[in-house]
Amino acid sequence: xxxxxxLTERHVLTLTVDNEAGTLARIAGMFTSRGYNxxxxxxxxxxxxxxxxxxxxxxxxxxxxxxxxxxxxxxLIPVHKVTDLTEAGPHVERELxxxxxxxxxxxxxxxxRLADIYRAxxxxxxxxSFIFEITGGPDKIDTFVALMREVGLxxxxxxxxxxxxxGAEGS
Amino acid sequence: xxxxxxxxxxxxxxxxxDTLIEQGVDTVFGYPGGAVLPIYDAxxxxxxxxxxxxxxxxxxxxxxxxxxxxxxxxxVVLVTSGPGATNAVTGIADAFLDSIPLIVLTGQVATNxxxxxxxxxxxxxxxxRHCSKHNYLVKDPADLASTVREAFAIATKxxxxxxxxxxxxxxxxxxxxxxxxxxxxxxxxxxxEADYAEINRAVELLANAKxxxxxxxxxxxxxxxxxxxxxxxxAELCGAPxxxxxxxxGAYPASGDAWLGMLGMHGTxxxxxxxxxxxxxxxxxxRFDDRVTGRLDAFSPDSIKIHIDIDRSSxxxxxxxxxxxxxxxxxAMRQMVEVWKGRKYKAAALNDWWARIKGWxxxxxxxxxxxxxxxxxxxxxxxxxxATKDKAPIITTEVGQHQMWAAQHFHFDAPNKxxxxxxxxxxxxxxxxxxxxxxxxxxxLVIDIAGEASIQMNIQEMATATQYRLPVKVxxxxxxxxxxxxxxxxxxxxxxxxxSYSDSLPDFVALAEAYGWKGIRCSDPAKLDxxxxxxxxxxxPVMFDCRVHKTSNCFPMxxxxxxxxxxILHSDEVSGTMDDEAKALV
Numbered sequence: 001x002x003x004x005x006x007l008t009e010r011h012v013l014t015l016t017v018d019n020e021a022g023t024l025a026r027i028a029g030m031f032t033s034r035g036y037n038x039x040x041x042x043x044x045x046x047x048x049x050x051x052x053x054x055x056x057x058x059x060x061x062x063x064x065x066x067x068x069x070x071x072x073x074x075x076l077i078p079v080h081k082v083t084d085l086t087e088a089g090p091h092v093e094r095e096l097x098x099x100x101x102x103x104x105x106x107x108x109x110x111x112x113r114l115a116d117i118y119r120a121x122x123x124x125x126x127x128x129s130f131i132f133e134i135t136g137g138p139d140k141i142d143t144f145v146a147l148m149r150e151v152g153l154x155x156x157x158x159x160x161x162x163x164x165x166x167g168a169e170g171s
Numbered sequence: 172x173x174x175x176x177x178x179x180x181x182x183x184x185x186x187x188x189d190t191l192i193e194q195g196v197d198t199v200f201g202y203p204g205g206a207v208l209p210i211y212d213a214x215x216x217x218x219x220x221x222x223x224x225x226x227x228x229x230x231x232x233x234x235x236x237x238x239x240x241x242x243x244x245x246x247v248v249l250v251t252s253g254p255g256a257t258n259a260v261t262g263i264a265d266a267f268l269d270s271i272p273l274i275v276l277t278g279q280v281a282t283n284x285x286x287x288x289x290x291x292x293x294x295x296x297x298x299x300r301h302c303s304k305h306n307y308l309v310k311d312p313a314d315l316a317s318t319v320r321e322a323f324a325i326a327t328k329x330x331x332x333x334x335x336x337x338x339x340x341x342x343x344x345x346x347x348x349x350x351x352x353x354x355x356x357x358x359x360x361x362x363x364e365a366d367y368a369e370i371n372r373a374v375e376l377l378a379n380a381k382x383x384x385x386x387x388x389x390x391x392x393x394x395x396x397x398x399x400x401x402x403x404x405x406a407e408l409c410g411a412p413x414x415x416x417x418x419x420x421g422a423y424p425a426s427g428d429a430w431l432g433m434l435g436m437h438g439t440x441x442x443x444x445x446x447x448x449x450x451x452x453x454x455x456x457x458r459f460d461d462r463v464t465g466r467l468d469a470f471s472p473d474s475i476k477i478h479i480d481i482d483r484s485s486x487x488x489x490x491x492x493x494x495x496x497x498x499x500x501x502x503a504m505r506q507m508v509e510v511w512k513g514r515k516y517k518a519a520a521l522n523d524w525w526a527r528i529k530g531w532x533x534x535x536x537x538x539x540x541x542x543x544x545x546x547x548x549x550x551x552x553x554x555x556x557x558a559t560k561d562k563a564p565i566i567t568t569e570v571g572q573h574q575m576w577a578a579q580h581f582h583f584d585a586p587n588k589x590x591x592x593x594x595x596x597x598x599x600x601x602x603x604x605x606x607x608x609x610x611x612x613x614x615x616l617v618i619d620i621a622g623e624a625s626i627q628m629n630i631q632e633m634a635t636a637t638q639y640r641l642p643v644k645v646x647x648x649x650x651x652x653x654x655x656x657x658x659x660x661x662x663x664x665x666x667x668x669x670x671s672y673s674d675s676l677p678d679f680v681a682l683a684e685a686y687g688w689k690g691i692r693c694s695d696p697a698k699l700d701x702x703x704x705x706x707x708x709x710x711x712p713v714m715f716d717c718r719v720h721k722t723s724n725c726f727p728m729x730x731x732x733x734x735x736x737x738x739i740l741h742s743d744e745v746s747g748t749m750d751d752e753a754k755a756l757v
Contacts, residue, residue: 001751026300033301071484077305077325077359
């Protein structure tokens with residue numbers, strides 16, 4: 001007997017949650033304990049009175065599993081609202097990355113040229129290194145990081161995705 | 172705030188006890204220890220709360236479950252930090268899977284010691300996070316009252332469940348103003364009534380069905396006695412047969428005409444065949460558990476499925492349904508009755524359907540080979556039922572063959588009379604649950620139907636029954652085997668009985684006497700009725716060692732990975748092997 005793999009879809013979920021101790025552990029742990037995947041997870045306080053946070057989770061699963069994930073998130077007491085941006089319609093997704101490259105001569109010039117094409121900004125420079133700041137969809141960042149590997153990539157930090165619905169309405 | 176204007180302050184422990192009393196708590200099941208000494212001292216000075224001293228914290232949690240399940244009120248547990256809390260975890264997980272409302276108060280080391288690996292420190296909120304409905308670590312006594320109030324609301328409303336409140340020792344000792352009224356949180360709003368558009372649709376489907384079935388579950392018991400009354404009325408109106416999960420037994424009376432018996436792995440042939448062949452299935456507060464559905468792709472393939480559940484995550488979890496209704500099942504059934512009557516629907520002509528059911532009933536799937544030499548376990552349950560049915564007993568069980576035989580051969584006409592560990596399947600549940608049920612129902616006849624292996628898992632609770640003069644009866648079907656394990660090994664592992672023999676059993680009669688109980692042993696079918704009568708006549712706790720046929724298997728049975736239509740009715744149909752796909756299913 002072999003373990004069967006199922007076809008999965010990628011979904012971006014946003015959760016409005018109480019900003020209290022243990023909320024993140026509760027949500028992340030629920031994903032682990034029920035066998036769901038987390039591709040990326042971001043969390044930050046978004047309210048004036050610091051009582052509410054917004055969590056963006058990128059997850060993967062067959063459609064019925066995505067439904068279950070949403071229902072299981074909604075079942076948690078500190079979770080007020082769950083929106084599936086992927087289902088909800090047009091939305092924007094952005095991620096920020098910091099990318100450090102090291103090199104001199106042609107390699108350094110090439111890194112700078114590529115960064116320019118990808119609209120990455122230089123936020124730190126030495127005679128033999130740069131740190132670029134780049135924002136965009138995950139694909140753009142993947143591509144940029146792949147190019148930087150060719151010209152002296154040292155390390156990368158990525159925030160994971162945040163997303164909002166397009167248009168005037170909130171989710 | 173200056174001293175002059177200070178409002179009266181109380182310690183965290185006193186605030187806790189005051190809030191418990193305010194929430195209507197009169198009984199707490201617990202065990203003291205270092206990190207809860209301030210709470211025990213406050214309890215000592217308040218006589219409004221009865222504390223039941225168990226002999227192991229797992230017993231406290233199960234006793235609170237038994238109390239909750241039999242009274243409809245939340246059960247309250249009080250244990251110390253570290254091992255006190257970890258011992259209670261099995262009971263918390265049990266209550267989580269069976270949706271039993273519990274408030275579990277755990278002591279914790281002082282806040283300044285948390286994270287230092289202090290004596291008897293365990294990360295209780297971490298450990299219980301995914302086996303409780305919610306949990307808290309309270310770091311300020313000023314937060315205690317509002318936390319306890321919210322915990323009771325969460326535990327009892329919506330789909331009930333256990334809520335853990337971890338209270339560091341310094342928070343129990345420190346004082347806070349007692350008139351702090353923090354706004355009660357509105358963040359918890361469970362489903363109530365159903366949408367009438369959905370109810371209308373459900374009634375229409377049911378009224379036009381040619382082969383309808385009501386598939387009922389523990390949600391009806393949790394919704395309260397009115398829900399059971401609504402179910403009876405709905406079943407009467409629509410004329411459909413009724414089956415139930417293990418957790419829902421008693422919601423519809425087993426003596427009712429429409430009763431098919433329990434469904435699922437050890438359910439009746441007629442219930443499983445009717446589930447498979449129905450055209451409209453109305454699922455009421457049940458959750459399509461794997462013990463119920465059998466092989467998913469063969470589960471009731473041609474029916475329209477309506478699912479009413481208070482927990483949205485139960486809907487479409489394993490089985491896709493056609494009409495999901497998120498609502499309190501009792502309220503939804505009352506709405507269905509109202510719509511049915513308002514529109515003057517008539518029960519459809521279901522004669523053909525009932526004729527087919529009659530055919531399945533004729534299989535007599537619960538029959539078993541009789542014996543005049545030995546007590547057959549099914550016979551023992553039948554005689555126990557016959558001797559006690561007029562007393563409306565509360566029955567608890569452990570887990571295994573005896574549990575399934577009890578579900579099959581003991582019959583319930585009312586809710587809150589059947590307390591069993593369905594979801595988690597916890598051996599050792601029955602005796603402490605009986606203790607809790609007897610505390611909550613002092614005049615009731617409470618019987619734990621047990622196996623000789625399971626009973627040993629929380630046998631220390633015999634002392635609790637002795638201490639509180641609880642006349643619980645423990646009726647052990649003693650076959651000297653972990654019967655369900657032995658049965659599976661016979662059926663799927665070619666009778667390789669690996670570690671399933673109950674060796675070195677205690678002398679249960681002598682053990683009973685050692686604890687101050689009465690002990691009775693019986694192995695002769697001819698003397699069984701008299702022995703049961705002797706047990707019932709005794710005004711105190713009794714342990715009944717009923718020596719039964721050793722290798723009986725529990726049938727009917729849907730083997731692992733099989734469809735409802737592939738039931739094994741008798742042992743001669745068993746092959747003794749199983750392929751890997753089936754073995755991998757539990």
